[in-house]
Amino acid sequence: STSPAANDDLGHIQFQGKNSLAATTTYADFFADILDPTDGAEAGRFNFRVRANTNSGNITDMLSIRGDGNPAVVVNDSGRADVDFRVETDNQTNAFLMDASADTATFNVPMTINQQSNALSTDFALQLTEDTDDANQSPDFFLYKNSATPANGDDIGSIQFYGNNAPSSGGAKNLKHIYGSIVMDMADVVTNQESGRMFIQILKAGTLRQGITI
Numbered sequence: 001s002t003s004p005a006a007n008d009d010l011g012h013i014q015f016q017g018k019n020s021l022a023a024t025t026t027y028a029d030f031f032a033d034i035l036d037p038t039d040g041a042e043a044g045r046f047n048f049r050v051r052a053n054t055n056s057g058n059i060t061d062m063l064s065i066r067g068d069g070n071p072a073v074v075v076n077d078s079g080r081a082d083v084d085f086r087v088e089t090d091n092q093t094n095a096f097l098m099d100a101s102a103d104t105a106t107f108n109v110p111m112t113i114n115q116q117s118n119a120l121s122t123d124f125a126l127q128l129t130e131d132t133d134d135a136n137q138s139p140d141f142f143l144y145k146n147s148a149t150p151a152n153g154d155d156i157g158s159i160q161f162y163g164n165n166a167p168s169s170g171g172a173k174n175l176k177h178i179y180g181s182i183v184m185d186m187a188d189v190v191t192n193q194e195s196g197r198m199f200i201q202i203l204k205a206g207t208l209r210q211g212i213t214i
């Protein structure tokens with residue numbers, strides 16, 4: 001083209017088949033287009049689409065690779081409520097689920113956050129931030145045990161503190177070891193008389209001991 005412009009198509013591949021009425025249907029496609037043709041600031045996009053039954057059988061944006069702004073691989077670039085992002089494992093269908101309609105992200109497998117030395121400019125590996133001036137909103141952290149048969153004494157969450165041990169003080173690290181924990185259980189689960197208990201435990205001489213019970 002002698003007059004390239006943003007959103008100009010550069011190439012298109014379609015995958016077609018018949019539907020139940022023998023009509024030729026494009027079931028999936030991908031294409032490239034121009035996002036910015038400015039000399040020295042050129043940016044392109046690769047877009048992957050499929051026909052989706054939640055979109056009345058219409059072709060639907062699923063994944064795009066963008067080179068404009070902050071270049072990114074984007075799932076659901078169109079912001080549709082019916083396009084989720086899901087990761088499976090061997091035993092979990094929804095190991096990680098980004099629910100587009102609910103605006104939520106859910107992990108259904110254990111998650112480990114590793115902060116490598118000098119990998120971040122901060123002193124923390126995990127931060128919860130609430131970007132609002134609303135006095136009634138805050139960065140909240142919930143531990144929820146969703147039991148169908150709750151009973152007195154059931155544990156409902158714990159925070160455990162681990163470090164490495166060593167053969168001698170100041171020696172090389174040996175094994176990962178727990179040094180303390182905070183545990184919550186349900187002392188009474190009867191409706192309208194629910195009670196909880198908190199146990200603060202500390203390691204002493206190699207044994208985790210009960211320190212404070214609230």
